[in-house]
Amino acid sequence: MATTITWFGTNTLLLRKGDSSLLVDPHFSRPGLLNLITKISSGEQAVEDGLKTGNIERLDAVLLTHTHYDHAMDAPTVIRQTGGALYGSQSAVNLAMGEGLKPGQYHRASVGVKEEIGEFQVEFHPSRHLPFAPPMSWLVPESAEIDHPLKSPAWFWQYACGEIYAIQVEDVLIFGSAGFEPGAYQGRDIKTVVLGIGGLETRPKAYLVDFYREAVVQSGAEKVFVSHWDHFMRPAGAEAEPLGFANQTIERVSHLGEVHGQSVAVLRLNQTYRV
Numbered sequence: 234m235a236t237t238i239t240w241f242g243t244n245t246l247l248l249r250k251g252d253s254s255l256l257v258d259p260h261f262s263r264p265g266l267l268n269l270i271t272k273i274s275s276g277e278q279a280v281e282d283g284l285k286t287g288n289i290e291r292l293d294a295v296l297l298t299h300t301h302y303d304h305a306m307d308a309p310t311v312i313r314q315t316g317g318a319l320y321g322s323q324s325a326v327n328l329a330m331g332e333g334l335k336p337g338q339y340h341r342a343s344v345g346v347k348e349e350i351g352e353f354q355v356e357f358h359p360s361r362h363l364p365f366a367p368p369m370s371w372l373v374p375e376s377a378e379i380d381h382p383l384k385s386p387a388w389f390w391q392y393a394c395g396e397i398y399a400i401q402v403e404d405v406l407i408f409g410s411a412g413f414e415p416g417a418y419q420g421r422d423i424k425t426v427v428l429g430i431g432g433l434e435t436r437p438k439a440y441l442v443d444f445y446r447e448a449v450v451q452s453g454a455e456k457v458f459v460s461h462w463d464h465f466m467r468p469a470g471a472e473a474e475p476l477g478f479a480n481q482t483i484e485r486v487s488h489l490g491e492v493h494g495q496s497v498a499v500l501r502l503n504q505t506y507r508v
């Protein structure tokens with residue numbers, strides 16, 4: 234049975250197969266830059282509107298690559314509106330508990346364990362976050378976790394990174410952040426990689442070459458979808474625009490695809506792709 238992916242900006246990805254649906258890293262509230270100097274929270278209406286745009290009524294699960302606000306803040310609201318359960322790190326569990334989800338509505342992801350979720354086979358692999366430069370590296374260090382139940386409104390930096398995963402759904406491998414665990418994806422029989430490129434242009438080109446080799450070449454993928462390329466502070470409903478110099482990164486990724494023999498496509502807002 235065919236699996237499809239639909240992209241809703243940032244790393245918000247809907248995967249469908251038969252009657253089963255999974256949502257990865259939901260980011261519908263999309264607070265703007267000025268909102269970030271105050272406490273932020275998930276918007277019930279923004280989530281409802283986002284789900285409606287994607288014709289999402291019911292989900293089997295929400296899967297989180299990490300718990301920065303632009304990947305995780307909306308996850309408990311989504312679960313309340315769609316049913317299903319949230320899967321993620323201990324930080325994600327603390328986020329779910331703080332927002333009042335009940336046991337059974339959240340699960341701690343286990344690295345290396347294949348989970349059957351609806352008709353999907355899901356596996357969480359270790360990963361890393363894109364290394365930030367100061368001052369972001371001080372505000373949101375990769376090592377930080379949400380270590381107690383977190384209730385919104387909260388400061389954006391309280392949505393700490395937590396453990397980071399590359400999430401495998403069937404033969405699709407999803408990177409929410411442009412980081413990798415060396416050697417972790419070799420021989421995984423991956424067909425498609427969703428490559429979150431947010432912030433890559435702040436790293437030396439050699440870093441992208443390493444990331445591409447680990448995430449795409451070593452996993453055996455034939456196809457790359459570029460994700461997290463848009464400006465994640467633009468409001469919901471606005472057209473997607475590249476974040477910073479994302480276009481330069483996209484060019485470099487396309488070139489690496491030519492060199493190594495993968496097709497590279499940039500995900501477009503609300504578009505559905507067969508994988």
Ligand SMILES: [Zn+2]
Nearest residue numbers: 299301362410
């Ligand atoms: Zn992040």
